[in-house]
Amino acid sequence: MTKPPGLLISAPSSGTGKTTVMLGLLRALAEDGLTVQPFKSGPDYIDPAFHRAAAGRASFNLDSWAMGAPLLGAIAAQAQGADIVVAEGSMGLFDGVAKPGELGHGSSAETALRMGWPVVLVLDVGGQAQSAAATALGFRMYNPDLPFAGVILNRCASPRHERLTRLGMERAGLPVLGVLPRRGDLTLPERHLGLIQAVEHPDLESAIAGYAEFLRAHVDLEAIKRAASSGPMGPSSAALPRPPAQRIALARDAAFSFTYPHLLEGWRAAGAEILPFSPLADEAPAPDADLVWLPGGYPELHAGTLAAADRFLTGLRNHAETRPVHGECGGYMALGEGLIDKDGTRHRMAGLLGLVTSYEKRKFNLGYRRAELLADMPGFSAGTALRGHEFHYSSIIEQPDAPLARVFDAEGAEGPQTGSRRGHVTGTFFHLIAEASA
The missing domain is CATH 3.40.50.880 (Class I glutamine amidotransferase (GATase) domain)
Structure with a gap:
């Protein structure tokens, strides 16, 4: 038995807009009639509640530092019955602890490798154009074994900016799955531990619906669906x-x-x-x-x-x-x-x-x-x-x-x-x- 196909949404760093992309993508795919299983890579315990609100299905953490293969497999098995998996990374794609534990470094890249999910890299291209491709190519080549779906260009300032940035991606051979224009109203409220809790958001449903509309207008959802892939099913929920x-x-x-x-x-x-x-x-x-x-x-x-x-x-x-x-x-x-x-x-x-x-x-x-x-x-x-x-x-x-x-x-x-x-x-x-x- 195999898991449903999946993707991992990541970025070079925090603050690039990947949570906005994640929530909009979850809702847009659900609106298309798909049963979407969300996951969170790493120990963040705030994001899964937002995922649940967007997808209508419970989200679970997957953590390569804290969880062995049996537990990772048992949690991955919660995707049974879903049509597609979308996971959100933590911090930057390769960020983890300096010294690996008995299991791993705890990076989002490790999660993607173990689950067989291609990475969608969300790039903040503000202040650069063709140079953004050098960043993306570095992430693509840092671990050649990591499956890579393509990039979503975020905070693009103008059609000319988009054209120049796409030229760089084409030269590097990197698929562009979407281009998001710069908008200041797409930021989730935060406090000292990061995002506020989902239950505290003043109008979460309206915000998520807006993210989905924005993603649908600027991202190739069909290309994202085609890029999804996965590995073999892990152990059962008994673990x-x-x-x-x-x-x-x-x-x-x-x-x-x-x-x-x-x-x-x-x-x-x-x-x-x-x-x-x-x-x-x-x-x-x-x-x-x-x-x-x-x-x-x-x-x-x-x-x-x-x-x-x-x-x-x-x-x-x-x-x-x-x-x-x-x-x-x-x-x-x-x-x-x-x-x-x-x-x-x-x-x-x-x-x-x-x-x-x-x-x-x-x-x-x-x-x-x-x-x-x-x-x-x-x-x-x-x-x-x-x-x-x-x-x-x-x-x-x-x-x-x-x-x-x-x-x-x-x-x-x-x-x-x-x-x-x-x-x-x-x-x-x-x-x-x-x-x-x-």
């Missing part, structure tokens, strides 16, 4: 992560939203019940849940509301007396004693851990993490190695509890953000992607 409990109360709102989709898919596929609740709406977790899981998100933007959410906090504390609670990144911060916002105001959190964090002086924390558990956490026993990703701007002010894990970055350097444990409560700054053996 997806197992659930950490049977009944999982999962915080889900604008403050807590970052859980990797393949985890939730694996939990559901194994028969676990996911019971969503909203701390921002002052909802308590289900009283009969076996586990409460607080994902990452933006608790610092809602700290006052969370501090005043008595039903939520009381229900969380009652649960923690007898059953496990786990928090990731923002969820971890919410389990602590206090959270200091960017204005220096301290907000009382759940107090289930002694952690105090602050956004008053921003500290950039970004990168893959490998954690060796020193104690049990939901779904994993002490001694297990996990892979994840960390991305936040908070600083630790106090962390008096026992460490949960030894945590290393992608180059093997051990860091101070060990997570915490106290009683039935655990927390980590990294977002779980997979067990190291998966």
Whole structure:
């Protein structure tokens, strides 16, 4: 059995317009009657929600640093029943960690190679013409084994600019799949972690429909469909992560939203019940849940509301007396004693851990993490190695509890953000992607 044909949308760098192209392409192909399966290469946990809104089908991360072949195959198998796959790369096409882990560098090029998806390179041609071909040719030749579909020229200033840029591409023998004129209204809103969340966009449906109309007018959709290709199907969904409990109360709102989709898919596929609740709406977790899981998100933007959410906090504390609670990144911060916002105001959190964090002086924390558990956490026993990703701007002010894990970055350097444990409560700054053996 083979996967449906696919493509990977990438670029020389961030900020070239590939997300706009991705969303417009997903919607345009869906409007043409195709069932489109989106994916995201790399650990970004914001883009998949935008993909789902555009394609009407859940998007999943594929990560060559954090995921072994069985898990990559299981996630790729989610494309069964689709007519075409469109994946979005992270950063630049070949960008990854400096020192590969046991699995890979985590680059979008590795994802395309492993899945057999030809690359569509989105080039910002502002300020250049024929010279853009030298950039594209360099990307084409950097790894000759990488399948290459062609280029989409973005932010083209005029018909003359397009003509000159096309001349360069023709000389380099690179197919031009589309030319997008410069428009200032095609940028998605951003905040310090990148794009705002899909649920926060003031008019996401209208924006995506506009991207699709724009792509349809300026991109050769038939040529893109013909360029799609793929490799053999991987293992079945049996290799997806197992659930950490049977009944999982999962915080889900604008403050807590970052859980990797393949985890939730694996939990559901194994028969676990996911019971969503909203701390921002002052909802308590289900009283009969076996586990409460607080994902990452933006608790610092809602700290006052969370501090005043008595039903939520009381229900969380009652649960923690007898059953496990786990928090990731923002969820971890919410389990602590206090959270200091960017204005220096301290907000009382759940107090289930002694952690105090602050956004008053921003500290950039970004990168893959490998954690060796020193104690049990939901779904994993002490001694297990996990892979994840960390991305936040908070600083630790106090962390008096026992460490949960030894945590290393992608180059093997051990860091101070060990997570915490106290009683039935655990927390980590990294977002779980997979067990190291998966």
